[in-house]
Amino acid sequence: MKLTITSSRGKEAVLALLREGDFSGEGCLAGQPLRMATATAMEPTTVLVIEKQEMIRVLHEERQFSDRFVTHMLKRNIRIEGDLTDQLFNSSEKRLARALLLIARYGKDEQPETIVAKLSQETLAGMIGTTRGRVSLFMNKFRRLGYIKYDSGLHINTSLLRVVLDDQATLRSTSATC
Numbered sequence: 001m002k003l004t005i006t007s008s009r010g011k012e013a014v015l016a017l018l019r020e021g022d023f024s025g026e027g028c029l030a031g032q033p034l035r036m037a038t039a040t041a042m043e044p045t046t047v048l049v050i051e052k053q054e055m056i057r058v059l060h061e062e063r064q065f066s067d068r069f070v071t072h073m074l075k076r077n078i079r080i081e082g083d084l085t086d087q088l089f090n091s092s093e094k095r096l097a098r099a100l101l102l103i104a105r106y107g108k109d110e111q112p113e114t115i116v117a118k119l120s121q122e123t124l125a126g127m128i129g130t131t132r133g134r135v136s137l138f139m140n141k142f143r144r145l146g147y148i149k150y151d152s153g154l155h156i157n158t159s160l161l162r163v164v165l166d167d168q169a170t171l172r173s174t175s176a177t178c
Contacts, residue, residue, distance in 0.1 A: 001045055002123060003037040014126035016076075017042075017103060017119075023072055028052050042118060087129060095128035096138050097163035100148065104156035119154065 001018040015037055018024055024039055029052065050058070059066045079102070086095050103119070121135040128135075142148045147160040 001047075002040045002042050004040065004126065005037050012126055013129065014123055016079075017127075023069065026069075026073065029055060042123075092128055092130040092134050093138050093141075094164055094166070095130070096124060096135060097142070097147075097160050099124060099127050100142075100154075100156050101158075101160055101164065106156065106158060106161065 001022075001024070003015040003018065003024060004012050005015055006012045018039070024037075025035065027036065059069060082098075086098055090098070121132045121139065124139075125132045125135045139148065142160065142163075143150070147157050147163065149155045149157070
């Protein structure tokens with residue numbers, strides 16, 4: 001599923017791509033009166049709807065579920081901070097490289113995945129805040145350099161990480177560790 005938000009001028013931005021097991025709509029737990037984002041299925045999808053009171057009850061009574069939910073929220077917060085940093089400091093080419101690596105789940109326990117869902121260049125442009133034309137230019141460049149390939153889905157080569165890491169040394173030298 002794709003979570004998008006649209007400005008009053010009609011410009012759409014992609015906030016997140018959700019996968020099996022992901023949560024959405026958690027703003028209502030914090031008293032958010034209106035949904036800010038629209039969720040759109042990108043392929044056949046089954047959604048489990050949990051009413052607010054039931055979710056609150058489960059969070060209080062089911063420790064394992066509560067732990068999973070808190071972990072999800074913390075990971076989302078970390079990703080959003082990374083997205084903001086990316087938007088403020090990196091070129092659109094590096095933002096695209098990072099977005100592709102995140103979508104392919106690079107850095108998770110499992111191997112990076114082939115992206116099977118129909119992920120349009122328009123969607124990628126909305127994720128990184130640029131035009132579809134720029135995304136097309138960079139995708140062709142990444143394919144020419146062997147970072148990505150198209151064969152029964154989009155395959156992300158982990159060497160794409162080089163594009164992201166080029167200027168990251170400066171950011172890392174100023175970061176504190178936990």
